Amino acid sequence: MRLSAISVVVLCLISSSLQAADVWPALPAANGAVQIPAQEWPLKPGPRQVTVTVHYPSGKLANVTEKTGLMLSLHNWGGTGCGGAASPQQLADHFNVVCLCIDYLQSGDRENHPEAYDCGYLQSLDALRGLAWLEKSLVDQKLAFAKGRVYATGGSGGGNVTLMANKLAPRTFACSIDMCGMARLTDDMAFNLPGGTGLNARWSKDPTSPNYLSPDHQQIRFVGEPTHLEVMKKLGNSSRVIVVHGAQDDVCPTADAREMVANMEAAKLTVEPWFITSADLDGKIFSSTGHSLGNRTLIVFKVADQYVLPDSPKATVRTGASDFERREDIVYPTANGKFVISYAEWYPVGRFEKK
Numbered sequence: 328m329r330l331s332a333i334s335v336v337v338l339c340l341i342s343s344s345l346q347a348a349d350v351w352p353a354l355p356a357a358n359g360a361v362q363i364p365a366q367e368w369p370l371k372p373g374p375r376q377v378t379v380t381v382h383y384p385s386g387k388l389a390n391v392t393e394k395t396g397l398m399l400s401l402h403n404w405g406g407t408g409c410g411g412a413a414s415p416q417q418l419a420d421h422f423n424v425v426c427l428c429i430d431y432l433q434s435g436d437r438e439n440h441p442e443a444y445d446c447g448y449l450q451s452l453d454a455l456r457g458l459a460w461l462e463k464s465l466v467d468q469k470l471a472f473a474k475g476r477v478y479a480t481g482g483s484g485g486g487n488v489t490l491m492a493n494k495l496a497p498r499t500f501a502c503s504i505d506m507c508g509m510a511r512l513t514d515d516m517a518f519n520l521p522g523g524t525g526l527n528a529r530w531s532k533d534p535t536s537p538n539y540l541s542p543d544h545q546q547i548r549f550v551g552e553p554t555h556l557e558v559m560k561k562l563g564n565s566s567r568v569i570v571v572h573g574a575q576d577d578v579c580p581t582a583d584a585r586e587m588v589a590n591m592e593a594a595k596l597t598v599e600p601w602f603i604t605s606a607d608l609d610g611k612i613f614s615s616t617g618h619s620l621g622n623r624t625l626i627v628f629k630v631a632d633q634y635v636l637p638d639s640p641k642a643t644v645r646t647g648a649s650d651f652e653r654r655e656d657i658v659y660p661t662a663n664g665k666f667v668i669s670y671a672e673w674y675p676v677g678r679f680e681k682k
Contacts, residue, residue, distance in 0.1 A: 354464045358386045358416075363460050365453050366676060368432060370442045370537055378430040379457040380408060382415040384423055388470075391425060394637050396476025397461055398424040399454055399492065404444070404484030404526070407435045411482040412506070413624040421628065422635050424478065427461060429454045431488060443538040444528035446512045446548050451491035452668075452675050454479075458492075458499075459651045459674040475644040478635055480504035482623045483579060490550040490568070490587075495668045495675060497564040497657065501645040502634045504569045504627055507618050509579045510587035511549040512540070523580040543661035543679060551587030555659050556594035562657070564596060567643050569630050571601040571620065578618035601630055650675070 352361040362376040384390040400418055403411030408428045415426040431453035432445050458477070465472050477500050481489040486508020493503045515522025517530040517540050530540035546552055568591065572584040581602065591598040603620060607613045612629050614621040634643045650657065650670050657668040664681040 351460055351464075354388060354461075354468065355381055356388050358382050363456055365432070365456060366449060368449060375432075377432070377434075377453045377457070379460070380415070380428040380430075381461070382419045382426040382428070384419050384425075386416070391465070391470055391472055392423075393471035394423055394473055394476075396422065396424040396473045396478060396635075396637070397458060398422065398426045398477070399458060399479040399481070399489070400426055400428055401431070401454060401479070401481030401485030401488045402428065402434065403482050405433070405436060406484070411623065412485045413480055413482075413627045417624050418480075418627065422478070423637050424476065424635075425461060425465075425472075427457050429457045441529070441538075443517075443530040443540070446509065446516075446528055447487045447491035447550075448544070448548055448677065450484075450488045451495050452677050454488055454492050455496050455499075456674045458496075462649065462651055463673060473637070473644070474649070475501060475646060476635075476637065476642075477645060477649065478502050478504070478631075480506065480627050480631075481508060482506040482620075483508060483618065486579075487550075491548070493564070493566050493568060494550060494555065494559065495657065495677070496650040497559045497562050497566075498647065498653065499645070499649040499651070500566040501643040502567045502569065502631060504571065504631050506571045506623055506626060507573060507576055507579050507620055508584075510551055510583040512545055513580075513583065517545065523582065524578060526578065541663070543663050543666070546661045547659060547666045551590035552659075553590050553594065556590055556596060558657075558659055560594050560596060563647070565645065566597065567634055568596065568598045569601065569634075570598060571603065571626055571630055573616045573618060573620055574602045574604045575616045576618045599630075 360380045365375045365377045400409045400412045400415045409415050415428050419426040431450040479489045486505040489503050490505050493500050516524050516526045516528050519527040531538040588600045612625045633639050633641045651673050654670050659666045667678050669676045
């Protein structure tokens with residue numbers, strides 16, 4: 328069958344669009360930013376990319392050695408780069424890691440759009456794609472690095488994304504440091520109800536609304552969901568989760584963090600809580616028992632040095648392959664179906680399947 332000239336042009340345009348959306352960049356030789364393809368966002372269909380900023384030890388790829396690990400430092404709700412999180416260059420130099428900042432979904436735009444705030448699902452998949460790209464790029468270039476030294480940290484919304492990344496890639500991280508992150512998408516946060524927080528994630532109870540929050544989507548966003556913690560335990564999750572939270576945080580309520588920690592402990596996962604009280608305030612590292620906490624770079628050093636410094640006697644290193652290498656599905660059952668996080672293509676793709 329012969330194609331018309333118009334048909335050929337249309338097919339070429341479609342092909343070019345698909346190829347452009349799937350382009351994965353090369354690692355920069357020095358600190359720099361790249362764009363990677365991201366999973367489609369149903370509220371704004373079409374190709375999507377996110378910015379990944381790379382920070383090497385002393386600023387250069389040439390400084391990566393067999394002892395160098397990988398790390399995420401994730402910004403706050405509506406921020407960009409590493410705003411509200413630990414300094415990526417200080418992390419890279421202090422811990423001997425390649426540190427990534429990810430401008431995940433809805434970065435840089437907290438209130439000026441009608442779409443519901445994702446609250447950690449696609450956002451964590453974006454962050455994990457950045458990490459998967461970094462790992463694969465180093466392997467493809469045959470550059471030696473410490474595969475088991477994989478870490479993540481974030482502040483506020485970035486703490487939530489850190490926790491969700493450990494959930495959706497449960498066999499990848501050796502240590503995750505959450506600073507004042509949301510532990511769950513509560514009703515008051517989702518629907519702007521009076522309650523434990525002033526955050527408004529703009530979800531709807533109306534099943535006909537594009538912002539409708541189903542029980543399943545709310546459940547996957549609960550980091551301390553007991554049935555999901557059981558899945559993580561069975562899969563062999565061994566990441567040490569360090570939870571640093573102000574004892575009087577009314578933005579990301581302390582009660583939610585305490586519930587999450589208690590559920591992790593009940594599931595026999597490795598969790599280390601730091602609930603900051605007035606006795607901890609030193610004016611340098613910790614300066615608040617509320618949401619701000621203090622110097623979030625120094626906080627990471629304070630709570631995680633013994634686990635993340637490469638030469639520490641207590642250094643945590645993941646054994647076994649990462650989820651990117653395993654290329655297996657992670658399945659979390661929910662009220663009306665299941666969420667499947669597929670690593671068949673080495674990077675994660677999430678989907679919901681109804682019963």
